[in-house]
Amino acid sequence: MINQSPINQELIAENIAHVRARIAESAQRVGRLPQEITLVAVSKTKSLDYVKIAYNLGIRDFGENRVQEALEKQAAFCLPDLYWHMIGHLQTNKAQKVFGAFRCIHSVDSLHVAEALQRVAEKKSQASGEDVRQPVLLQVNISGEASKEGMTPDEAPAIARQILSLSHLEVQGLMTVAPLVDDPEQVRPVFRALRHLRDRLREEVGDANWDQLSMGMTDDYPVAIEEGATIVRVGRAIFGERVKK
């Protein structure tokens, strides 16, 4: 194990309190309730000790971007009220491992991935006799940056219609990752565009509740909340900087 320095539990407690306060302030500014917003603590690259500390401080939702790392943590620390979210790009060959293992898969970014999940689910349903359904969000690349995953806003309606016909996926809304900028106000239009796209899908495609908007990270979650985020994914503001791997 590298990175053996002791974890500063008090600092994590302060960080969580600070993030919660900013979530409440941002919600209040636009007449929303803080309870409408789920804080997903992004624990990627951080050891399980960080997850345990955050859990003991009241965090219940954790986000991971790598399947293997997520499943290892899940196996080592499993509680009935601890929930995992998949927020990283999925390869279709991982569908078997991720289906059913997460409260929500935020990163369904193509029909191809959705169909892989559906195929796995069909087999699982046949084997277990149970009708399994996986909550998912559709990841949209609003900014159009080449480095970002996600379907384009233009192709989203057509892809959404096809994904909604997959019986084992429960589409709950949209997710996006905003570009890195110095001033979070610069990405407000990205969050606003995701909300508008959601409203459009709700009208034109329907067939799902479309309630969830997963948007906002350490640098920009207050702005995302002002623009309607229902889930914010916050890593560094809770756990500190990540060590580059």
Ligand SMILES: *Cc1c(COP(=O)(O)O)cnc(C)c1O
């Ligand atoms: C890493 C990551 C986050 C958290 O980023 P921070 O800047 O540490 O808050 C959120 N969403 C996704 C998709 C990520 O990969």
